[in-house]
Amino acid sequence: MNSSQTCDIAVIGLGAVGSAALYQLAKRGMKAIGIDRFAPPHDQGSTHGETRITRQAIGEGEVYVPFALRSHEIWKELEAETGERLLTQNGCLIIDTVGSVSHGAVRAAFLAQTRKAAEIYGIPHEMLDAAEIRRRYPQFTPREDEVGYFEPGGGYLNPERCVAAQLERARALGARTQLGTRVLSVSPDGDGVRIVTDQGELLAAQAIVSAGSWAPYLLGDPFKKLLAPSRQVMHWFEVEPDFAQDWENSPVFIWRHGPSPNDFFYGFPALSGSNAVKTAGEQYDVFTHPDEVERTVTADESAAMRREHLSGRVQGLQGKAIRAITCLYTVTPDSNFLIDRHPESERILVVSPCSGHGFKHSAAIGEVAAQCVVDGRSAIDISAFTLSRFES
Numbered sequence: 001m002n003s004s005q006t007c008d009i010a011v012i013g014l015g016a017v018g019s020a021a022l023y024q025l026a027k028r029g030m031k032a033i034g035i036d037r038f039a040p041p042h043d044q045g046s047t048h049g050e051t052r053i054t055r056q057a058i059g060e061g062e063v064y065v066p067f068a069l070r071s072h073e074i075w076k077e078l079e080a081e082t083g084e085r086l087l088t089q090n091g092c093l094i095i096d097t098v099g100s101v102s103h104g105a106v107r108a109a110f111l112a113q114t115r116k117a118a119e120i121y122g123i124p125h126e127m128l129d130a131a132e133i134r135r136r137y138p139q140f141t142p143r144e145d146e147v148g149y150f151e152p153g154g155g156y157l158n159p160e161r162c163v164a165a166q167l168e169r170a171r172a173l174g175a176r177t178q179l180g181t182r183v184l185s186v187s188p189d190g191d192g193v194r195i196v197t198d199q200g201e202l203l204a205a206q207a208i209v210s211a212g213s214w215a216p217y218l219l220g221d222p223f224k225k226l227l228a229p230s231r232q233v234m235h236w237f238e239v240e241p242d243f244a245q246d247w248e249n250s251p252v253f254i255w256r257h258g259p260s261p262n263d264f265f266y267g268f269p270a271l272s273g274s275n276a277v278k279t280a281g282e283q284y285d286v287f288t289h290p291d292e293v294e295r296t297v298t299a300d301e302s303a304a305m306r307r308e309h310l311s312g313r314v315q316g317l318q319g320k321a322i323r324a325i326t327c328l329y330t331v332t333p334d335s336n337f338l339i340d341r342h343p344e345s346e347r348i349l350v351v352s353p354c355s356g357h358g359f360k361h362s363a364a365i366g367e368v369a370a371q372c373v374v375d376g377r378s379a380i381d382i383s384a385f386t387l388s389r390f391e392s
Contacts, residue, residue, distance in 0.1 A: 007033045007176075009373055010195055010204035012183050012218075013211035014040045014167060015047040016159065016359050017351050020074075020366020021208050023166035026173035028374055033204075034175060035197065037182045037214070040167060041160040045212045045290070046328050046354055048159055049234050051268045051278060053252045054360035055092045055154040057118035057125065059110040060335070065121050066380045067361035067368075074363035075157065082165045085158070090269060091251035092154025095133065098145050101259055107335075110256055114149055126150045139246045139316045140253070156252050156268055159359055166366070183211070183218060188345035206373045209342075210351045213290035213328040219342070219350065226338065226390055227352055228287045228331045231294065234280040235302050236323040239270050243316025247277055255313060265309035277317055281309050282329075282356060290328055297324035329356040332390075337361075339368065339385040349373055350387075 011022045014036040025032040038044050056072070058064035075087040096111035118125045128148035133140055142148070167177065178199065185196045186207055193207040211218055213229035239247045250269040257263050267279035288294075302321035310317065332338055335355040342348035349372055353365050368378040 005033075005200070006203045007031045008205050009033075010035060010193065010202060010207045012186065012195070012207060012209045013214070014177065014179075015045050015163065015210065015212055016362035017353055017365050017369065018208070018210035019163045019166040019170070020363050021210060021351070021369040022170040022175050022177075022366075023173075024367045024370035025374070026170040026175040028370060029174070030370075030374065032170075032175045033202065034167070034170070034177045035181050035183055035195070035202075036177070036179050039179045041163040043325065043327075046330065047163055047359065049278070049325060049327060050158065050160070050271065051156040051252075052159050052359040053092065053154070053254065053266060053268075054087065054157050055114075055151055057114050057121065057123045057151060058357075059094070059107060059114035059117070060357055061113065061384075062117040062120055063381075063384045064361060065117050065123075067364040069121070070364035070367065070380065071361055072153075074367065075162070078162075078165050078169070078363075081169060084161055084165050086162050086165060087155065087157055089153055089155040092151045093128075093133070093137070093140075093251045093253045094149040094151075094255075095140070095142055095146055095253065096149075096256045097143075098147055100256060107256065107261065107264065111147070111149055118149075118151065124152055137246065137250060139243055139250060139314055141313060141315060150251070154252060157359065162363070166363075186218060186348060188347065193345065193347050206347045206349070208349045208351060208369050208373060210369070212352070212354065213330045215330065215350065215352055217289070222343070222387070222390070223350065223352075226332055226387075229290050229293075230284060230286065230329045230331055231288050232280065232282060232327050232329050232356070233297050233301055233305070234278055234325055234327065235297075235305050235321040236274075236276040236278050237306075237310075237317040237320075238276050238322050240316045240318060244270070244275070247316060248272075250277075255309070257309075257313065265305075267314070276322060279305070279310065279314075281305055284331060293326065293328065295326050297326060329354055331355045334389075337365075337385040338387065339365070339382045340387040343387065353385075
């Protein structure tokens with residue numbers, strides 16, 4: 001890259017949202033370039049690990065449902081274009097205590113909000129008592145005071161394939177990518193945006209910053225105060241032979257079992273040929289720098305996953321994890337997305353949707369980002385995700 005390069009739109013960060021935005025820009029014939037410090041799909045950010053849950057009724061708020069529904073349409077369009085298998089709709093089961101409450105902003109009244117969103121948008125679902133959950137899915141052992149929401153249209157996405165498919169389509173449609181390139185600064189420059197990298201400079205008419213956990217350090221204040229990267233861990237446990245069929249036919253699942261945001265875990269079926277179940281909890285207590293995160297997962301961490309979440313709730317899994325990896329969440333103070341113009345430049349769109357629940361929406365958010373920079377408006381209402389909500 002050299003300082004003479006120009007483009008209509010630069011996309012900085014090519015993970016879930018960046019790859020989607022580049023694809024959507026290329027579909028619209030824009031002269032676009034995507035920049036990433038690694039070579040997506042990769043395992044250094046938030047978009048890896050074989051599977052990510054998708055659901056249509058969103059317990060984090062009904063405002064997210066249009067993103068989820070549109071994303072499902074885009075994934076299916078991509079599957080038709082590429083022949084790739086990206087979306088598996090094997091159902092999603094959410095288990096929670098009757099009348100549960102949450103201390104904190106993360107997923108307050110999660111099951112009730114999910115059911116409300118389903119009813120508003122006419123999303124097919126069932127409510128199951130504990131006995132029915134145990135009958136259908138012997139691998140789960142809920143207490144009598146726990147209930148389930150089952151959504152047949154939920155399931156999982158393959159994040160690596162989703163990113164790769166969108167980048168491949170973007171390039172085929174004329175977009176360029178600059179990989180292995182670290183962006184040092186993004187700043188207004190006359191009627192455009194100047195992007196300084198360790199490979200040279202680029203002038204763009206507009207820029208989309210979708211750099212995940214690196215965004216706060218790249219953008220500075222106020223984003224450095226609002227976007228907090230946190231280390232998360234995913235574990236794989238081998239399936240016991242007697243439960244092989246149950247886990248292969250399992251829906252994805254989400255289980256809230258206490259009032260703390262950390263009293264939460266989720267998991268997936270045993271993928272074909274794997275004989276292992278991926279499961280993970282979440283933590284929102286410790287934040288880190290993405291360049292300094294501890295990538296090694298200890299045996300004690302996997303043992304804690306089993307002790308604090310799996311024990312007494314799921315069965316048919318061996319005692320020790322056979323694999324564990326880390327990923328990064330970038331969390332806002334209210335755990336909601338941030339999609340807005342930079343306060344110093346209308347030509348810089350900051351897109352930080354994650355807070356741990358962004359991948360299922362990423363295809364539509366990429367489309368929204370492309371609409372914002374090309375048309376000046378988006379088909380999906382994003383007024384709930386502005387920077388101004390944090391001013392007080």
